[in-house]
Every structure is written in structure tokens, then in C-alpha cells.
Amino acid sequence: MNLISSLFILIVTFFSPFASCFDNVSESLTLRPLTNGDWLLVLDVSIVSKDLKYLFENPEDPHFFMDSMPIDVAKLYVKTKSNWFEANLGFGEWKDTVWGDRPEMLITNGLSLVGCWQFLDKKVVRDHFSTLCYGLWGVTGTMFSNLVSQESFIHDVTHLYANDYENNSKRTFTVLLASDFEDRACLDALYKLRMIYPCLCTNGLVSVLGDERLFVRSSYRGINLRVERVNNDLSFKARVQFTVPSSKLPETFSGFFPDNRIPRVCLTTSESIVNLVYPNSLRSQNYNSTSFNYMDPKSRELLDDKYQQLKLKFKNGYELIGTSSELVYEVSELESRYLRVLKRVQSSLLIKVANLSNQYKKVCVHQPLPYWLKPLVHSLNVVVEYMGENITLYQCKAADCFARNSASSVNFNLLTDTMDRLLPYRFHPYLHAIINLFDPVPNLPTSTNDPLIIYELGNNWNQFGIYISLPPNSVMYLSAELSKDNITYEDIHLAAHRGQLIPAGLLLDLSNLNSCSSYDSPYNFKALSSYSCNHYYYFLTSFFSHIVLPDNTMIFNVMAAVGAVSALLFGFVFNTLTKDWEKSLNVP
Structure with missing residues (x-):
């Protein structure tokens, strides 16, 4: 025992x-x-x-x-x-x-x-x-x-x-x-x-x-x-x-x-x-x-x-007293505002973001586009209005929207762009500080309402978007013409309606994200969670872009010509082999 x-x-x-x-x-x-x-x-x-x-x-x-x-x-x-x-x-x-x-x-x-x-x-x-x-x-x-x-x-x-x-x-x-x-x-x-x-x-x-x-x-x-x-x-x-x-x-x-x-x-x-x-x-x-x-x-x-x-x-439901939605968004491709052409040739991109809360919202809209879909800077238009009222709070067009971008020598600098691609990411802040020291840019008149535009053309993707602060109960409209060129068969997946579904963009609620990630120190994302920080990012809706392939005429013509030649050759061979069958078989 x-x-x-x-x-x-x-x-x-x-x-x-x-x-x-x-x-x-x-x-x-x-x-x-x-x-x-x-x-x-x-x-x-x-x-x-x-x-x-x-x-x-x-x-x-x-x-x-x-x-x-x-x-x-x-x-x-x-x-x-x-x-x-x-x-x-x-x-x-x-x-x-x-x-x-x-x-x-x-x-x-x-x-x-x-x-x-x-x-x-x-x-x-x-x-x-x-x-x-x-x-x-x-x-x-x-x-x-x-x-x-x-x-x-x-x-x-x-x-x-x-x-x-x-x-x-x-x-x-x-x-x-x-x-x-x-x-x-x-x-x-x-x-x-x-x-x-x-x-x-x-x-x-x-x-x-x-x-x-x-x-x-x-x-x-x-x-x-x-x-x-x-x-x-x-x-x-x-x-x-x-x-x-x-x-x-x-x-x-x-x-x-x-x-x-x-x-x-x-x-x-x-x-x-x-x-x-x-x-x-x-x-x-x-x-x-x-x-x-x-x-x-x-x-x-x-x-x-x-x-x-x-x-x-609640068998018959209930009447909604208030809404819990703070941000409402919509992305669509419309007819061109400048040219009377089909959307397959040139179209207009419209991004709408509404702030339904009673607080200021700083948001970031980031819409990636394929390399063959280029937003035209001269057609850029940003408008912020009160919801339900025709009172314009802010508006800018074309180059005027890049006031905040031009306030730093980091932007529009060929040397900076080249070095950013060559050096590791951790060296970028030091590089920007040195360039700002030796190549300063004069301070341009800017205001707190001026947006920061995201505009970068790449080999595979073009990045387009905006940083902006939205007042309570306001709506922002961001629009730009989209030029469609240099499209090839290898880089697209053509649908039955002669177009391609563009991936959804990203909408960041920077105000909410900042409050969730700055408990200990700035840029602390270790404890960031959808359980504790709700609705700090949203996916914009995908949109269908109609396109015309510039090289499809030659391909289809060659295919048609090859088919016609093959049919004629088959007919000639068949006629040659069968024209004397009746004599050889002694058909009466």
C-alpha cells in the first residue's frame, strides 16, 4: 500500500x-x-x-x-x-x-x-x-x-x-x-x-x-x-x-x-x-x-x-432609431466627362466617402489600379460638401490638389525615388532628412483642409488615393479620368462582357486606428485587433472596368486567314483524291 x-x-x-x-x-x-x-x-x-x-x-x-x-x-x-x-x-x-x-x-x-x-x-x-x-x-x-x-x-x-x-x-x-x-x-x-x-x-x-x-x-x-x-x-x-x-x-x-x-x-x-x-x-x-x-x-x-x-x-422587427455606421463609401466607373467615347476607351472613376458621425474623421482612401488603367492628373477633382446641402466646404482641381505633396522635397524628386527603390526601407527616413537639408523646398501656402494625394505609377500597379479630414455629416467626392492603353492578353482576364474586375481598394479610418495603436507608443500595432478596435479598415467595393484590346484585330485576322487557308487546302486535297473514285470503282 x-x-x-x-x-x-x-x-x-x-x-x-x-x-x-x-x-x-x-x-x-x-x-x-x-x-x-x-x-x-x-x-x-x-x-x-x-x-x-x-x-x-x-x-x-x-x-x-x-x-x-x-x-x-x-x-x-x-x-x-x-x-x-x-x-x-x-x-x-x-x-x-x-x-x-x-x-x-x-x-x-x-x-x-x-x-x-x-x-x-x-x-x-x-x-x-x-x-x-x-x-x-x-x-x-x-x-x-x-x-x-x-x-x-x-x-x-x-x-x-x-x-x-x-x-x-x-x-x-x-x-x-x-x-x-x-x-x-x-x-x-x-x-x-x-x-x-x-x-x-x-x-x-x-x-x-x-x-x-x-x-x-x-x-x-x-x-x-x-x-x-x-x-x-x-x-x-x-x-x-x-x-x-x-x-x-x-x-x-x-x-x-x-x-x-x-x-x-x-x-x-x-x-x-x-x-x-x-x-x-x-x-x-x-x-x-x-x-x-x-x-x-x-x-x-x-x-x-x-x-x-x-x-x-420582435417577431415583426423594430424601427431603427439610429445608425451605427460611421463611414459609407461607394466606388463606380462612369462615362468620361471630357470625351464622347465608350467606357472601353476612357472612363471616369468616382469614389464617394461619407462621414455620418458627429466627429472629425481623418481617412485614407487607397485604390490600386492595373498598370494599363492610368488616372489623369489634369482631370483630378476633390469636393467636400455637407450631406443633404449644397454647401461646399472644400474643393480643388488638378495641380491645386497637390499642395501638401509639394511641401516636401521627398515628392517629385527623381533622386529620392531612385534611392528609395535601391536602399532598404529602414534607411528611408535618414535619406529624406538629408535631402530636405541640402535641397529644401520653399514653404507653399497650405491649410489644414488640403488633402494629400496618393499618385504613383508602377510597372504592374498604379496607386491612387487621398488623405483627407472629413467634418461631421459631410461627404467627399474624388474623381479622375481613367486612360486605358497598353493592354495585352497576358496581363488581363477578359470576361464575357469584355472587361475586368478591378480589385477592391482600402479605406482606413486613421482617427480610429490612431486611438487603437497609440496606447504605449506611436506606431504600436502589436495589440491591434478587430476584437478591440472595430472598423478601423474597410474594403471599397470592386468595380468592373470595360476595356478594348488594341491588339485583338490582328490576332483574329490571322486566325481567320489560317482557318480559310486550311479549309481551302482540305477542299483541294479532298477533291483531288475523290474525283476519280467513280471510275476506279466502276460505278455504273
Whole structure:
């Protein structure tokens, strides 16, 4: 008996240091009614693996205990050496006029990936970003590899954030972001997601994804995956949100799960919460969302009654009191304003951004364009007006819009542009300081309302956009003529309507981003998260550009000529071989 007790104590003593290394898993399900009677379901899952260590100080050989953490996700995070990364899969656009208040995390249509790296060179970061895209392709089954193809543009968020030519502070972080609107969250992504969730979505609140019909039939659905290190612990967060039409709402809370049964508690979870919440615009100051501890049997028994009460109260929806949207945007290709030609020859690009909040908003609009789509500077026009009123707050045209750009010798300097391309990025601030010292530019009259224009022509992409401060309840119109030339078959994907879908641009809410990234010091993006900093970036809508290929006439003429010659040659040979058949066969 003493031997058994001693052996038991020895085993407990040996494994006690690892007792804190097992994963901590929590889940929550939030249900919220919408303005038209539909409901929004949000499933949050958090998995934390404690004490991430490296064997023999080799970053390629991590050592950490885990029982619920997806091992492929953990390996991918360590291999790419990122501080954090977020992957989004969305289907459908959120419509404020239909559903009302936006979700806390707005997941746009298509695929997107954003990642953060520190103390790494730009080229190394881009290599890690490519590895991350291909790795997520295998984990999620969705074509994240398209984000690093030639048809996709990768935005440098940190460069756009600090590119105001006013602060040359050393930036140690690099945040890259890319999107693709052609691939969306579908059933295959849900199958892959269920394989990395706790209990394989058979027990616990995660089993709401066990019946894929609710997810697939939703007109708006989104998936967000985030991986990061928090206090040396590896953290994995996953959020799935989708709308359920009012006609598909079950009578009881158990109807959201397979076989209309309340699932059993997932044994690997340490916390399981169900939240039934009022719409954001109808909440009072003293209102708290009704939360239920799903692991408590008595609390689970109350779910059906509370759900039916909330469903009955909002069965016909409700009237939206206010809107939670702060920025509204629109991108479109219009007929040319100067030439009476088809849009396939020359068109006009119009970008509209409206500030619906009661505060000033400093925004950055960054629209990448293919090299054959060139914005014409002399046609540039920027107008800022009050919404609903014909009161112009600011307006500039053509070269007048470049007042802030010309205030620094960094701009329009051939030597600076050449050295920027040759030297590593970390030397750029010192180079700009030296050039400003020996080649100063006279101070031009500028005002705080003057925008900063983004205009850069490249071999593969042309970058076009603007930095501007928008007053409350104002709208900005940015327009420019687009010249279309030097188009070849090799560089485009011609659609049936003789055009190409242009990748979506990026809209940065610099005011919100600055408040989220400056807790410790400027340009601190280590703790930046969509969970803590909502809506700091938006993807502008893609637009379809009609084009005419200048070299298609010769190609089609050559093909037609070859076809005609082949047909004549075939006819000649056939006639020569068959004209004497009747004589040789003695046909009467």
C-alpha cells in the first residue's frame, strides 16, 4: 500500500508542472434580433495554449502542450514568425437598411488576410505573408493563395498610416493586408472549420454549426480567425456569424441545433455562455444582456422561455432609431466627362466617402489600379460638401490638389525615388532628412483642409488615393479620368462582357486606428485587433472596368486567314483524291 501511495505521489509530482499547460477553451453564442425580423447569430470560440516554449532555442521547433488547439494553425503561426494574423471569410454585404445595426465585427464579402510582423525586413515579411496564405489554404480549404497572385494587391497598412510626410519616426512594425472578392465563405470552409473546433462540433454550443443548412442559407455570413501570443501563451480565436431569416427561426432554442435537441456540454470547454441581447439602438443605460451559463443544467432550462419571449417581442422587427455606421463609401466607373467615347476607351472613376458621425474623421482612401488603367492628373477633382446641402466646404482641381505633396522635397524628386527603390526601407527616413537639408523646398501656402494625394505609377500597379479630414455629416467626392492603353492578353482576364474586375481598394479610418495603436507608443500595432478596435479598415467595393484590346484585330485576322487557308487546302486535297473514285470503282 505504501508502495502504491509513493508511486501515485511520484506521478503527481512529475506531471504537476504540466498541469497548467493544457488548453483553456471557452465558447459563447450570442443571438440578436434585427430590424426586419431576422436574427443574427454570433459564435465565439477561444482556445489558449499556455507556456509556448522553443526547444533548444530553435524557433522552427516549438514545444507546447495542447489538446484542443489546432496543431496546423499553431505550426503555421510559429513558422511565419508573425506577431498576429487575422483571416476573414465572408459572403454577402451587410445592409444597414435591411438589418439595422452592424455587428461588432463587420466581415466583408470575399477573403481577406491581415498580419503583423516586427523587426523584419519588408521582403522577408512578404515572404512570410505568402507562406501564411498558402498555409491557410490548406487549413481552411479556401483559396487564400489568390491573395499573393499577380491579380491581387497587398496593402502596407503601416506605410499608409504614417505616410503623411510629417512624422519620420522609426517604425518597427509591418502590417500587410490583402483581399479577394471572387472567393467567398462556402460549405467547404464550414466543413474544414468544424474539424478544428472543440468536440468536432458534435457537443457544446459549437454544434450550432453541425446543421450546415442555417449557415449556407444565410444571405450574410462571415468567419474570422485570429492567432496571436498573449503573455507567452498561444491564443486562437474564431468567430462565426450569420443571419437567420424570420421564416426559418425555430420555435424553441433547441431548434438551432441538429435533431432539435439541446446538445450536451463539450467536456473540453471550461466556459460556455449564451447571450440573448436587445438591438443596440434599443438598449437603455441600465440594460444588460441576458446571459446564461450553459454548463449549469438549471440555467439551460430557462433558455427556451427567454428565447421565446424575445422572439415574440420582435417577431415583426423594430424601427431603427439610429445608425451605427460611421463611414459609407461607394466606388463606380462612369462615362468620361471630357470625351464622347465608350467606357472601353476612357472612363471616369468616382469614389464617394461619407462621414455620418458627429466627429472629425481623418481617412485614407487607397485604390490600386492595373498598370494599363492610368488616372489623369489634369482631370483630378476633390469636393467636400455637407450631406443633404449644397454647401461646399472644400474643393480643388488638378495641380491645386497637390499642395501638401509639394511641401516636401521627398515628392517629385527623381533622386529620392531612385534611392528609395535601391536602399532598404529602414534607411528611408535618414535619406529624406538629408535631402530636405541640402535641397529644401520653399514653404507653399497650405491649410489644414488640403488633402494629400496618393499618385504613383508602377510597372504592374498604379496607386491612387487621398488623405483627407472629413467634418461631421459631410461627404467627399474624388474623381479622375481613367486612360486605358497598353493592354495585352497576358496581363488581363477578359470576361464575357469584355472587361475586368478591378480589385477592391482600402479605406482606413486613421482617427480610429490612431486611438487603437497609440496606447504605449506611436506606431504600436502589436495589440491591434478587430476584437478591440472595430472598423478601423474597410474594403471599397470592386468595380468592373470595360476595356478594348488594341491588339485583338490582328490576332483574329490571322486566325481567320489560317482557318480559310486550311479549309481551302482540305477542299483541294479532298477533291483531288475523290474525283476519280467513280471510275476506279466502276460505278455504273
